[in-house]
Amino acid sequence: MHPGARNLDDDCAVLKVGEETLVITHDMMVEGIHYLPGQDPADVAWKLVTVNLSDLASKGARPLGVLLGYMFGMDDARFVEGLHEALDHYGASLLGGDTVAGTGTQALGLTAIGKASYVPVPSRGTARSGDALYVTGPLGAAMLGFEALKAGSGDSLAFRRPHARLDEGIALAPHVSAIMDISDGLLLDALRLANASDVTLAIDSAAVPIAAPEDRRDEALRWGDDYELLFTAPAGISLPIPATQIGTAAPRADAPVLLDNQRLTNADELGFRH
Amino acid sequence: MHPGARNLDDDCAVLKVGEETLVITHDMMVEGIHYLPGQDPADVAWKLVTVNLSDLASKGARPLGVLLGYMFGMDDARFVEGLHEALDHYGASLLGGDTVAGTGTQALGLTAIGKASYVPVPSRGTARSGDALYVTGPLGAAMLGFEALKAGSGDSLAFRRPHARLDEGIALAPHVSAIMDISDGLLLDALRLANASDVTLAIDSAAVPIAAPEDRRDEALRWGDDYELLFTAPAGISLPIPATQIGTAAPRADAPVLLDNQRLTNADELGFRH
DSSP states (O other): OOTTSOOTTSOOEEEEETTEEEEEEEEEEEBTTTBOTTSOHHHHHHHHHHHHHHHHHTTTEEEEEEEEEEESOSOHHHHHHHHHHHHHHHTOEEEEEEEEOOSSSOEEEEEEEEEESSSSOOOSSOOOTTOEEEESSOBOHHHHHHHHHHHTOSOOHHHHSOOOOHHHHHHHTTTOSEEEEOSSOHHHHHHHHHHHHTEEEEEOGGGSOBSSOGGGHHHHTTOOOOOOEEEEEOTTOOOSSOOEEEEEEEEOOSSSEEETTEEEOOGGGTOOOO | OOTTSOOTTSOOEEEEETTEEEEEEEEEEEBTTTBOTTSOHHHHHHHHHHHHHHHHHTTTEEEEEEEEEEESOSOHHHHHHHHHHHHHHHTOEEEEEEEEOOSSSOEEEEEEEEEESSSSOOOSSOOOTTOEEEESSOBOHHHHHHHHHHHTOSOOHHHHSOOOOHHHHHHHTTTOSEEEEOSSOHHHHHHHHHHHHTEEEEEOGGGSOBSSOGGGHHHHTTOOOOOOEEEEEOTTOOOSSOOEEEEEEEEOOSSSEEETTEEEOOGGGTOOOO
16 A cells, blocks of 8 residues: 555554444455365354454454455355354354455455443553563464364364454453454564554563474464464553463564564564465 | 345444444445456545445445455555545545455455434335335436446546435435435346335336436436435425435335336346446
8 A cells, every 4th residue: 555545454443433432343365365275164254253353352342243245256155154153152243244246266354343342442552661561372273273274184173263362352451551463473463563562572482372392383483373362561460361471562672573682673584474 | 145144235234332323334346347457446446435335325324434455456556546535525534454465356345334314224125105216316327437438438437436425315314215225227226125125116217317318218227336316205295305206116016116017027137237
């Protein structure tokens, strides 16, 4: 997008409506980029819902409903099945949407609308120097699940049916200084939080909980799709849910992220885009 | 979609939020179906906004903002230019959205959020037998504009830069018994309104205002993209804006639409899908 257009990928929209505050997000998924051609359409639907509700989770919002933009091109009945499984799971309704004929690569869109549970709605741009940096759970499970799916054997559930941390986001909203979900890998998303907040995040790689063998720690820190929450909070405060401290926020230095005191600057090396 | 899934194309979502009522819609546009490959991206953006805001217009809603789902694949700066022209024109904001890489046919999505100006929000499903049937303006201008664009000469503005009838929708909302926008052709959209309301609409073709030569009247009744409003109201009431009566609603007979007393039943013959 050209200079002057806001970065559409950054954050949810926050909309004040009367006395209420809504949080609204729209994410697309494209065949071959965000899901594998031939993947179970029910899993694709589940992930489309989760990706969007994970954005709401990072804002401490309770989902109200979704609108679907659906391009025909897979087993539609199976897609609808997974869609309703996901919506039932999260307690959200299908409010509306659009269906279109597709001639090429399939593209899907979902808009999720939620109600803020806490105001001001937390942001990724308000971490303060001195804050502690936390993650809500282990990383790397989706990486292993993806490999199992590609291999056709092993447990692929974590990749196919990820969970949006809605309860965790609601519990954390009053306590965090900054928060976002980890969709593209811890290091890449930490860089985004650091840049948005104008701090440097110093991460201790050994402290990061991983759901993968130790020799794959480095990959687990760069793989996305786990949808854990990454957040900062004033050092030493008591948190309402279990979370692991993995680093600290420092005054902004030349690099946005320090991993074990190594400067990380190149976004392309920090996470997967898939 | 399989039985049990609601028809996503039918209508906007109406969402009560505290004391306010929101109207939300999501429409997609696909290259080669909804716009021509090589068409000016600024015009594509304008139309994407208009198509969605026209849905809000039919609900008497004032636009608050939009979320964009954008797949790269055209001159992005030019698209953003047209997007902002349209949003400025209609007084709506770009709230957020998503951008994705595209490898095949380009697909775009837009979610528009509006605030209902009148409650209950009017619907297409509540026309009553005995009502008069109206249209807000002439049909066929987009057809001629499309032909001019394809030919590379003549005035294509009506096709490239259609207008959502927001003011008209807001003025009409308290007075209509049923209303929708004409996006796919008068006859096809009349059939939808008739089916949703369980009435038969008797249309007098000669009464329909057209913006095309008389020998193309039949085509003008089947061509879409003009975005005029089609509505019913109790016979004889005074309307707040100029509109032309083109027929009446009768008790449901075997055909949903009678055109000059001819039964029209086959949706495929009634309008263009493009």
